Amino acid sequence: MINVEEMSKQRKEPKWMTDLRIKSLKAFKQLPDPNFGPELDIDYDKMIYYSPQEEIKSLKQVPKEMRDTLDKLGLPEFEKKRLAGISVQLDSSVIYEDVLKKIRDKGVIIEPMDKAVRKYDWLKDYFAKLIPYNDHKFAALHTALWSGGVLVRIPKGVTVDIPIQTFFLLKENRISQFEHTIVIAEKGSKVHYIEGCSAPQFIQKPLHVGNVEVFVEDNAKVQFTTIQNWTDKVINLATKRAILGKGAEMKWLSASLGSKTTMLYPTTILKGDDSKVENLAVSFANGEKVLDTGGRAIHIGKRTTSRIINRSVASENAEVNFRGKIIVNKGATGSKGYMKCDSLLLSDNAKSEAYPSIKSSNKEVELAHEATVGRIGKDKLDYLRSRGFSEDESISLLVNGFMEPIVRDIPFEYAIEIRRILDMNLGINN
Amino acid sequence: MFEIKDLSVFSDDKEIVKKVNLTVKKGEVHVLVGPNGSGKSTLARAIMGINGFKTKGKILFKGEDISKLSPEERAKRGVFLAFQQPPSIEGVSMRMLLSELSSKFKKKFDTEEFGVDEIRGRDNSDFSGGEKKKYELIQMIGMEPEIAVLDEIDSGMDIDSLEKAMKKIKQMKKTAFILITHRTKKFKNIQPDKVHVMVNGKIICSSNVKLLERVDKKGFGDFNDKC
Secondary structure: OOOHHHHHHHOOOOHHHHHHHHHHHHHHHHOOOOOOOOOOOOOHHHOEOOOOOOOOOOHHHOOHHHHHHHHHOOHHHHHHOOOOEEEEEEOOEEEEEEEOHHHHHOOOEEEEHHHHHHHOHHHHHOOOOOOOOOOOHHHHHHHHHOOOOEEEEEOOOOEOOOOEEEEEEOOOOOEOEOOEEEEEEOOOOEEEEEEEEEOOOOOOOOEEOOEEEEEEOOOOEEEEEEEEEOOOOOEEEEEEEEEEOOOOEEEEEEEEOOOOEEEEOOEEEEOOOOOEEEEEEEEEEOOOOEEEEEEEEEEOOOOOEEEEEEEEEEOOOOEEEEEEEEEEOOOOOOOEEEEEEEEEEOOOOOEEEEEEEEEEOOOOOEEEEEEEEEEOOHHHHHHHHHOOOOHHHHHHHHHHHHHHHHHOOOOHHHHHHHHHHHHHHOOOOO | OEEEEEEEEEEOOEEEEEEEEEEEOOOOEEEEEOOOOOOHHHHHHHHHOOOOOEEEEEEEEOOEEOOOOOHHHHHHHOEEEEOOOOOOOOOOOHHHHHHHHHHHHOOOOOOOOOOOHHHOOOOHHHOOHHHHHHHHHHHHHHHOOOEEEEEOOOOOOOHHHHHHHHHHHHHOOOOEEEEEEOOOHHHOOOOOOEEEEEEOOEEEEEEOOHHHHHHHHHOHHHOOOOO
């Protein structure tokens, strides 16, 4: 398949990383495919796993079609409007990064992961610690072959008041992307991290296995937002995990709009007393897409709170599924957990299933889950059409309205972009 | 300008509106009254082309039969229906809907007019009955339709707002109105050009404002299927 030892050497990585890659690859070969979720049908031998690329320092050096994509997303515009930082990952290297000086002056570390591994020895205490290399087959594959991604570390008490943004693009055929992202929010700090993913249409069948590890120390707050709009060939298997200290707050916000198949269930370990997690997700699937999303919360500390809220829409022959799990340990007295999944089906062939699961070893807790599946009401369609909107435009308005309670937590520029993507998928040109 | 010819409206093969004829000239104000269940709202919806009703007969708008057109096509030509009970459009705030309408049709909407400016950021699902009606009126005024059907615009509205609405209706000289109600008292001040009484799916009597007084005094029972 690939010689990871050789790859690690080329990348001038420290020994701990080389060793980690070697044992991960071994684990990958031994571990079985997941026994749940969508059919994946991946030919591991035909994938190209890694292609080193020169780093590009300015947007001008980015290939034209990539620049067009970025322009379409208005990213350079964003930057003018006080952006904390953009880094763009093309295939597997971080090619562009521009971070406002004043953020780094506060002691914030924002570094491409490839460099960070060489630069910070302490990283070995974080890397693959929340998602162990042998956690499941794709965690092993990822840890063996990862490249790219970003390290963010916010020092104690520092608030980064503008979102830190990265953008991942897939370009060449059959190249897979295994970026690794780590966010460390030290005690009392605050940060909002946004990742966007996109790929132009010509991609054949790439695999994206991104891992995200978030460490939220005591009383720190992190929002981690993902806008995923891979083309409908990409198999997207992301593993995201966060661990929370005392009084810490985590918010996952995921918008899954693209890919052929997605499996995404951010997991939060509520270790510290009084910690809180909100796991908000919207998915929109059309064509033959299968989006399998949800979230997991593991309550360990006392009085911990979890809310897992999904809103998904499926049209044509697509499928949107929800998997939610709340696990409460014995010591987590006074904790609350709530799961809700609402789906909206736009066609007779669209499908939706909910798999909620609650396991508690403590009786002094409040746990609940709800699930609804609905269709667009004829009366609502009639109303909007009577105001002059076409049927498709009316559906788009209603779909956007359905997702609004979650999308409202996404910065305006991205919310507009989500709207544009939805309209495109619903066949409306604005 | 607007002419309904021998229009029958069917719901599940049941004839709800029976061979109705109605002519509205440019800028006229008509009031259509009738007891509950007489078919007024069904007629209103059939004019807009919603609910998927089957119809027979013609709805002529400036000489064109619009009875087979989609609701959006009718709206674009200048037909407007203010709903008796607008459905909840969750997640689509008043601000968003109005901005979509204004960019699509190059129209302006004034939320100050009926004092609903402060609820602009919300969707209509938790609006009070009166707020819903005001929202309908704001859309109607902004869209500047040539014919507007207002289905029970009076219900849920406080008296001051209703006065204001009546005044506005009189000011909109370019728009013809069909005002539907089952309460007659409130509509006398507006001095409609024509009043029609609908009973059991038929318009059985058409006359001037005096007809409103008669309904007011004697009720719909007085008509007994004829004028």
